[in-house]
Amino acid sequence: MIAERLPAFKIGSLLLSNPLVLAGISNLPFRLLAKEQGCGLVYTEMISAEGLVRNRKAVGGLMKSCPEERPLGVQIFGSNPQSMAAAAKIVEECGAEVVDLNMGCPVRKVVSGGSGAALLKEPKKAGEIMEEVRKAVSIPLTVKIRTGWDEKNLNFLEVGRIAQECGVDALTLHGRTRRQGYACKADWEAIAQVKRHLRIPVIGNGDLTSPEAVSHFFALTGADGAMIGRGALGNPWIFRQILQLFRGGLPEPPSLEEKEKTIFRHLQMIIDSRGEKHGVREFRKHLLWYTRGLRGGSEFRSQAANWVVHSEVVEHIQKFFEKIREWDLSA
Numbered sequence: 001m002i003a004e005r006l007p008a009f010k011i012g013s014l015l016l017s018n019p020l021v022l023a024g025i026s027n028l029p030f031r032l033l034a035k036e037q038g039c040g041l042v043y044t045e046m047i048s049a050e051g052l053v054r055n056r057k058a059v060g061g062l063m064k065s066c067p068e069e070r071p072l073g074v075q076i077f078g079s080n081p082q083s084m085a086a087a088a089k090i091v092e093e094c095g096a097e098v099v100d101l102n103m104g105c106p107v108r109k110v111v112s113g114g115s116g117a118a119l120l121k122e123p124k125k126a127g128e129i130m131e132e133v134r135k136a137v138s139i140p141l142t143v144k145i146r147t148g149w150d151e152k153n154l155n156f157l158e159v160g161r162i163a164q165e166c167g168v169d170a171l172t173l174h175g176r177t178r179r180q181g182y183a184c185k186a187d188w189e190a191i192a193q194v195k196r197h198l199r200i201p202v203i204g205n206g207d208l209t210s211p212e213a214v215s216h217f218f219a220l221t222g223a224d225g226a227m228i229g230r231g232a233l234g235n236p237w238i239f240r241q242i243l244q245l246f247r248g249g250l251p252e253p254p255s256l257e258e259k260e261k262t263i264f265r266h267l268q269m270i271i272d273s274r275g276e277k278h279g280v281r282e283f284r285k286h287l288l289w290y291t292r293g294l295r296g297g298s299e300f301r302s303q304a305a306n307w308v309v310h311s312e313v314v315e316h317i318q319k320f321f322e323k324i325r326e327w328d329l330s331a
């Protein structure tokens with residue numbers, strides 16, 4: 001059974017229109033597309049606290065935003081409580097509505113420096129970071145963790161309790177361990193457990209790849225918010241579809257025209273913000289996601305790696321969609 005309409009959602013003093021959150025998986029152009037489709041809160045990709053403190057001007061560019069995407073959560077990572085607090089202060093001064101602490105990134109380079117998921121191995125230090133950041137900023141503070149370092153060290157309840165005691169306003173739990181990376185099924189039972197264990201709002205994350213999955217997730221876990229990651233890549237419409245389902249309607253997939261239009265808009269936004277060379281390179285990644293499941297998509301994707309010029313990409317996309325329309329007409 002589908003739950004009632006999705007309720008508004010509060011993180012500290014910040015009231016969100018709904019509890020659907022875009023994970024920190026992309027930059028401003030994609031965040032804007034997700035926002036247009038009804039997402040309640042977007043997060044930036046993680047930003048180095050040390051980098052931000054040392055070179056505020058250059059690294060601060062990663063926080064580039066615009067009014068249409070607000071409210072914005074900015075995620076920082078690091079292992080030094082003082083640097084994390086100083087970086088959080090910069091985030092607040094730059095006008096972000098939420099600051100988020102990354103304590104879940106599994107990447108070797110990050111954990112070898114004691115940041116990201118490595119902090120799950122040092123709950124005391126994680127607590128010191130949360131405490132220092134809490135003292136430094138008054139905007140809402142969230143922390144994102146995993147279930148633990150590995151299956152033998154599942155300490156999400158302990159770290160969640162520390163976060164609550166430190167005055168963190170909401171906890172995001174990605175239902176996988178560091179060792180699991182992005183594989184295996186996300187553990188929604190762990191999310192249900194931490195929700196029962198804490199008073200602060202809990203945002204669950206992992207495998208929320210369809211409106212139906214999100215509905216099942218809320219019913220099963222009682223979580224306050226749902227963070228969508230890979231399920232939104234190439235599919236910003238997932239937010240609209242979830243909202244439609246919870247309003248009692250049928251999730252409306254994008255038409256071919258809508259998909260094509262969005263792809264062109266996204267490409268243009270990326271080129272505008274990053275320039276042709278870097279923009280095209282970055283957009284090729286998104287093209288792979290957008291064309292998943294489309295007829296002729298695998299051949300299209302196999303060629304995409306060679307495209308470097310904006311006009312060339314536009315031409316290939318146009319031809320790709322024309323071909324699908326021809327197939328549809330002749331079917």
Ligand SMILES: Cc1cc2nc3c(=O)[nH]c(=O)nc-3n(C[C@H](O)[C@H](O)[C@H](O)COP(=O)(O)O)c2cc1C
Nearest residue numbers: 023024025045046174205206207208228229230231
């Ligand atoms: C391309 C990509 C970039 C990511 N970058 C970040 C990041 O900067 N910070 C973060 O907390 N998580 C990051 N993640 C992890 C996601 O936020 C999310 O926790 C993970 O993908 C699990 O959710 P999912 O099963 O819905 O994809 C990233 C994931 C992907 C695929």
